[in-house]
Amino acid sequence: MKRTTKDIFYKDETEKLAKYAKALAHPTRIKILNYLDSKSCCFTGDIVEIFPLAQSTISQHLKELKIAGLIQGELKPPKIKYCINDDNWKEAQRLFKNFFNKNIIDENE
Amino acid sequence: MKRTTKDIFYKDETEKLAKYAKALAHPTRIKILNYLDSKSCCFTGDIVEIFPLAQSTISQHLKELKIAGLIQGELKPPKIKYCINDDNWKEAQRLFKNFFNKNIIDENE
DNA sequence: AATACTTATCGTACATTTGCGATAAAAGAT
């Protein structure tokens, strides 16, 4: 039996941070989030237009961002309006901030 | 010819952020960085001991962190001492901070 | 030079990610 990462236990914060980092680990997804950020919200089609990528590819990236919790979709038939998920965005912000500041501010880990 | 992500152009900041995010996209690497952070520096062997993973696996994770620029190794024969790379650490910190604050502070992107 | 110690690298296996085109699904408009 091969060992998988699932067999190893990490702190909840560590796993959450890794999850958010994974969502940000592709320039397309960062650009999507920047775009969503600047527009507050927008439709899938708007995002597809700013990339030389297939609609299915963008849809897949959006799905990953949704699964990671960084965005949320709202039905506006026949379109879908995507927005940043503020709660999780703030959580991710806090986790990254905490992570990078640890060596400066928080000495006990 | 299949298109690859390399054919698409992103802002330098976007690519850097994605690179750092990718380095953080695995809980083992986050835990390694937390450990390095708390100890300032340590040897490969010390890190291997805190994980139920093969030495070669840890070495590979260290390599990725080194390639991403988040850590650096110094020869202390027969060991290798690893430390956080402060300059790049600070750059990553700045990039993430900037990214998450954009919707709050910096409205023009 | 031979040995011991530490760490990197190689080769392999399997899983996941990333991209595409084609198709399905959902809902409004005709």
Add this chain to the structure above:
DNA sequence: ATCTTTTATCGCAAATGTACGATAAGTATT
């Protein structure tokens, strides 16, 4: 009911990531 629009999902191919054991490489010690 049918058509159109929009977006998600499916199936596939190629690339990348993650893990392992075995081996190589580098250096100190004997």
